[in-house]
Amino acid sequence: MKILVCIKQVVCSESSLELNPNGKWIQETDSTEFRMNRFDEYALEEALLIKEANPGVTIDVVSVGPNRVKDVVKKGLSKGADNGVHILYEESGYCPPRKIAHQIAGYAGKQSYDLILTGVMAEDDMLCQVGPMTASLLSIPCAVSVIKEEIDLVNRMITVQSEMESGKVEEVILSLPALLTIQTGINQPRYPSLSNIVRANSQELIDVQASFQEESPDKVTLLSIDYPAKSSKICILEGSAEEKAEQLLTIFHNRSLLK
Amino acid sequence: MHKKQILIAETVENQISPSYKELLGFGASLHPDGENKILLIIPGQNVEKLAEQIAIENNIHTLAIEHEDLRYPNPHLLQKILPEVIRKYMPSYICMMHNVRTCQIAASLSIQIDAPCITGVESYEIQKEKSVFTRMMFNGKLIGKTACKTDQVILTIIPGAFSGSFTPDHTIQHGKTEIIKINETASEYKPVRIIETISKDNRLEEADVVVSAGMGIEKEERIDLIRKIASIFSNAAIGGSRIVCDHGWLPYACQIGETGKQVSPKLYFACGISGTMQHTAGMKKSGCIVAINKDPNAPIFSIADYGVVEDLQSFLPILAARYDDRKKNP
Ligand SMILES: Cc1cc2nc3c(=O)[nH]c(=O)nc-3n(C[C@H](O)[C@H](O)[C@H](O)COP(=O)(O)OP(=O)(O)OC[C@H]3O[C@@H](n4cnc5c(N)ncnc54)[C@H](O)[C@@H]3O)c2cc1C
Ligand SMILES: Nc1ncnc2c1ncn2[C@@H]1O[C@H](COP(=O)(O)O)[C@@H](O)[C@H]1O
Numbered sequence: 001m002k003i004l005v006c007i008k009q010v011v012c013s014e015s016s017l018e019l020n021p022n023g024k025w026i027q028e029t030d031s032t033e034f035r036m037n038r039f040d041e042y043a044l045e046e047a048l049l050i051k052e053a054n055p056g057v058t059i060d061v062v063s064v065g066p067n068r069v070k071d072v073v074k075k076g077l078s079k080g081a082d083n084g085v086h087i088l089y090e091e092s093g094y095c096p097p098r099k100i101a102h103q104i105a106g107y108a109g110k111q112s113y114d115l116i117l118t119g120v121m122a123e124d125d126m127l128c129q130v131g132p133m134t135a136s137l138l139s140i141p142c143a144v145s146v147i148k149e150e151i152d153l154v155n156r157m158i159t160v161q162s163e164m165e166s167g168k169v170e171e172v173i174l175s176l177p178a179l180l181t182i183q184t185g186i187n188q189p190r191y192p193s194l195s196n197i198v199r200a201n202s203q204e205l206i207d208v209q210a211s212f213q214e215e216s217p218d219k220v221t222l223l224s225i226d227y228p229a230k231s232s233k234i235c236i237l238e239g240s241a242e243e244k245a246e247q248l249l250t251i252f253h254n255r256s257l258l259k
Numbered sequence: 260m261h262k263k264q265i266l267i268a269e270t271v272e273n274q275i276s277p278s279y280k281e282l283l284g285f286g287a288s289l290h291p292d293g294e295n296k297i298l299l300i301i302p303g304q305n306v307e308k309l310a311e312q313i314a315i316e317n318n319i320h321t322l323a324i325e326h327e328d329l330r331y332p333n334p335h336l337l338q339k340i341l342p343e344v345i346r347k348y349m350p351s352y353i354c355m356m357h358n359v360r361t362c363q364i365a366a367s368l369s370i371q372i373d374a375p376c377i378t379g380v381e382s383y384e385i386q387k388e389k390s391v392f393t394r395m396m397f398n399g400k401l402i403g404k405t406a407c408k409t410d411q412v413i414l415t416i417i418p419g420a421f422s423g424s425f426t427p428d429h430t431i432q433h434g435k436t437e438i439i440k441i442n443e444t445a446s447e448y449k450p451v452r453i454i455e456t457i458s459k460d461n462r463l464e465e466a467d468v469v470v471s472a473g474m475g476i477e478k479e480e481r482i483d484l485i486r487k488i489a490s491i492f493s494n495a496a497i498g499g500s501r502i503v504c505d506h507g508w509l510p511y512a513c514q515i516g517e518t519g520k521q522v523s524p525k526l527y528f529a530c531g532i533s534g535t536m537q538h539t540a541g542m543k544k545s546g547c548i549v550a551i552n553k554d555p556n557a558p559i560f561s562i563a564d565y566g567v568v569e570d571l572q573s574f575l576p577i578l579a580a581r582y583d584d585r586k587k588n589p
Contacts, residue, residue, distance in 0.1 A: 003445045013398045013533075016556065026401075038502075043478075043566040098369065098376075120359060123398050127378050128359055132334075132366035141335055141447040142367070145359040159451075165358055165517055167457025170331055181359075185505035219375035223404045225396060228561045236555075236566040244567050245578040248549065249585060251565060252492070255547065257468055257526055258582070 001153065003047045004108055005081065006118040006130065007063045008037040009072040014124060023224045030122060031042060036072045039119025041189040043182035048080045048190070051152060055258055058082045060111070060223035064103045065088050077200035078192035084205045087116040094222045097125070102177040106211050109138055115158070120145050131181035142173050142179045147186045151176075263296040267333050267341075267348040269361070270303040271453065277314070278356045278418055283317060283425035287587050289352060289383075297417065298322055298348055301306025301408060302337055304330035314434035318427040318577065326441040328450055334363040335448035340441060342371045357398050357415035358517075364412045375407040378415045379536070399535045399558030417536060419543070437575050442543015457520065458512040466496035468526045469542070470516060472508070473500040475552060475571055479508045482576045485530060491582045497524065498542075516541035530571050551575075 009016065011026060012035050018027040026032075038046075042063065051057040061076030062085040063069040073084035087103045089095060116138075118131035125238060128144070135142035147169065148161040156176040161169045163183055174180075192200075237244040252258050264286050268279040279299065286297050299317075301310045302324040310323035322344065328336055343362070353368065355361035362378045369376035381402075382393045389406050392414070396403045421450060463469060472482060472490040482497075489495040497507040501516055515522060517540040527545035532538060534550070534557055542548070543562055550563040553570045560566045567574065 011397070014554075015401055016554070017400055019452070026397075043323050090489075100371075124396060125403075126360035126394070126396055127366075129366040129369070129376065129378060132363040133370050136338070136367040136370040141445075142363065143448075144334070144363045161454070162330075163359070163518055164453070166521065167455065169454045169456055169518065171451040171454065173451060179448075184501060185511075188507075192298070213507040219408045220377060221406050221408070223391060223406050225401045225403045227556060228395075228399070228402045228558060231561050231563060234560060234563050234566050236560075236568065240580065241569055241574055241577050244569065245574070245581040248565070248567065248578060249581055251280060251547075251549070252526070255525065259491055 001054065001059075001114045002112065003050065003057060003059045004111070004113040004116045005040070005044045005059060005061045005076065006104055007040040007044065007061050007072050007076055007120045008119070008124075009034045009063060009065060009069040010122060010124045010231045012036045017027045019225060020093075025113065027223065028040050028092075029158075034068060035069065036075055037119050037122050038228070039121055039123070039182060042184050042186050043117040043119050044076055044079060044081065045187045045189040046149070046182055049187060050115075051080075054151070054153060055211075055220065060085055060103060060113075062087060062107065063099050065095070065208070066090055066092065073205055074200045075192070077195045077203055080189060080193070080196055084203070085208060086205050087208045087210055088202070089210045094125070096218050096220055096222075097127050097129035097133060098218060098220075101137060103210050104130070105134045105137035107208055108134070114141075114176050115151075118179070118181050118182045120183050128181070131179055135179040138177075138179070138181055139169065140177045141174045142181070143174055143180045145183045147183050149180065254257060262266065262290050262352070263298070263348060263350040264354065265298050265345060265348060266554070267300045267302070267337075267353070267355045267361070268495065269356065269362070270301060270306060270329075271332065272330055273303045273305050275301060275306075275309060276356070279313075280425060281418065281421060282354060282356055282416065283319070285421045285569065286354060288421060298350070300324060300341075300344070301445060302329045302333070304536055309434070310438070311436045312470040314436045314474070316427070317425065317434065318429055319434045321436045323438045324441065325438065328444065330581060331450045332360045333448070333450055333455060334360050334367070337364055338367040339373065339445065340439065341368060344439075345372055345394075353411070353413045354395050355415050357417050363414045365415050368413055372411070374411045374413055375409060376413040377405050377481040379417055380414050381417050381420045395536055395558070396531055400556060402532075420542065431493070456529050457509075459510055463496045463498055463513070463520055463522050466494055466524055468492040468495035468528065469498045469515070469524045469545070470495055470528045470530065471500070471542070472530055473501050473532030474502050476503070476508075477531075479506070481572065482508055482569070486529070487579050488528070488575055491579065492526075500538055528561055529563070530575065532559055533557050534562065
């Protein structure tokens with residue numbers, strides 16, 4: 001069985017984000033830190049668990065983007081993926097999900113994967129679109145926000161629990177090949193092992209040039225990005241930490257909330 | 260020109276999600292002065308009567324799409340049926356309330372009918388005769404404005420973002436209901452059952468104060484700090500962000516948000532929580548929101564009443580000590 005895990009490299013949102021001069025995307029500098037999209041860590045871990053439980057499973061990881069995304073592909077290898085694929089997409093700035101889905105589907109279509117895993121959502125664009133778009137392009141069934149799966153390789157079926165709002169979960173059976181978007185909490189992502197780190201450092205990535213053939217022109221434009229307005233009602237407490245603590249206690253006291 | 264809209268409601272076991280009213284309100288707001296032509300699609304197992312009732316109440320056209328496998332939201336089956344309906348009706352807008360499944364419908368439709376798709380819309384404006392949609396990005400730290408170039412666009416709308424209500428226009432004739440009964444079955448996608456996982460423990464809902472831990476606590480041990488703070492209040496419970504629960508630092512019964520619990524205590528005390536919409540969906544109706552975060556640009560500050568820009572590791576012990584002082588020397 002062959003599994004493909006789609007991994008996005010995102011900027012560390014813990015660091016402060018600067019806008020680029022035209023206000024259309026964030027400014028990338030040498031000190032900008034990137035990491036693997038949080039949801040994709042869980043998608044990769046799920047693939048690794050499937051591999052451990054079933055003989056003969058291979059895992060490919062793929063990322064679409066400029067050369068810097070090779071880092072997350074290597075990270076994928078160092079956690080235990082077998083092959084790393086980098087689809088080089090040089091355009092800087094924002095890349096719409098439709099384009100990414102076309103690239104992934106274009107590559108995956110030639111490789112006959114039994115299972116494709118993505119994260120539910122990318123932390124930068126927060127669109128939740130690449131997974132279902134890729135499934136649609138490949139005409140395979142898709143379940144979103146998966147928090148549990150069970151593969152039946154004999155009958156080529158996969159039973160999944162797909163999360164709904166307010167603690168409800170729907171159980172669905174899909175036939176393989178299928179695409180799942182993976183939600184956090186489905187497992188506990190591992191750290192890279194030393195032997196895999198060594199392997200990842202020496203292993204060649206599979207380099208693929210982006211293809212622009214199947215793509216229809218993009219119809220959505222990101223006009224600008226900006227910081228959200230602070231709430232007009234907010235009161236930011238000033239002073240030393242002790243003074244802020246006193247102010248908070250007064251607020252709590254005045255509302256009769258303290259013991 | 261008549262701009263037509265298709266709005267798609269969600270049903271679970273033939274119960275319509277009440278948010279369809281919000282969807283109608285949003286639909287009406289898209290063309291405040293023009294004539295709106297709305298078609299509300301209601302998929303389900305047995306929803307014809309419901310569709311008729313909603314058509315009459317709101318004086319809009321409704322379309323019931325029925326199939327046994329639509330007893331639960333079924334993006335897979337819907338995406339097979341909808342393209343034809345859309346081609347017939349030729350709407351300018353196709354709108355749904357935002358959640359992961361409607362994003363799935365929106366994204367696959369976008370490929371199938373070759374129309375742009377914008378998920379998680381929070382507001383919109385008209386700029387140079389183009390609709391411009393605003394949505395959260397970067398875990399809520401930035402907002403993006405998106406426009407699209409075609410006459411047809413698929414949108415998912417964040418719950419609670421549009422308050423405009425829908426006033427039925429009863430001067431024209433009553434809304435009509437159509438029905439499509441689907442025969443084909445999709446063997447590649449079979450809904451089985453719905454499982455309720457949320458605990459019936461109501462402590463969170465009943466507390467006056469919810470002290471909530473986000474990843475800003477960094478380590479499991481610091482849950483103790485959160486417990487200590489909760490203990491200064493007379494009726495407090497402990498909550499957490501999803502990621503804190505994913506790490507096993509708190510049980511899932513404590514998770515607040517879209518996929519966890521919805522709370523509206525007198526005081527919500529967010530400690531090291533970034534404040535993405537998936538979290539705030541579960542607490543933004545709280546009476547008073549106090550947030551501690553070391554990042555002055557954390558999105559939680561755009562909904563908080565009081566903000567403290569501090570490292571909680573050093574700040575929470577100071578808060579607890581000051582409280583103890585007050586107790587000793589009132
Ligand atoms: C479909 C879907 C459903 C979801 N449902 C939910 C849900 O129900 N509930 C939920 O919570 N999330 C949910 N999420 C996840 C959500 O998008 C966020 O990822 C999550 O809420 C972030 O949790 P957090 O704020 O604890 O962590 P982070 O986003 O990592 O934020 C940590 C914050 O702590 C601050 N911080 C760090 N260190 C310190 C310090 N020492 N002192 C003070 N501040 C510090 C940082 O500045 C940051 O703002 C869902 C996501 C999806 C896609
Ligand atoms: N550039 C990319 N390369 C590889 N996978 C991606 C890329 N962008 C998005 N994905 C996958 O699609 C998921 C959802 O992204 P999005 O639709 O942008 O929210 C992510 O969690 C990834 O698994």
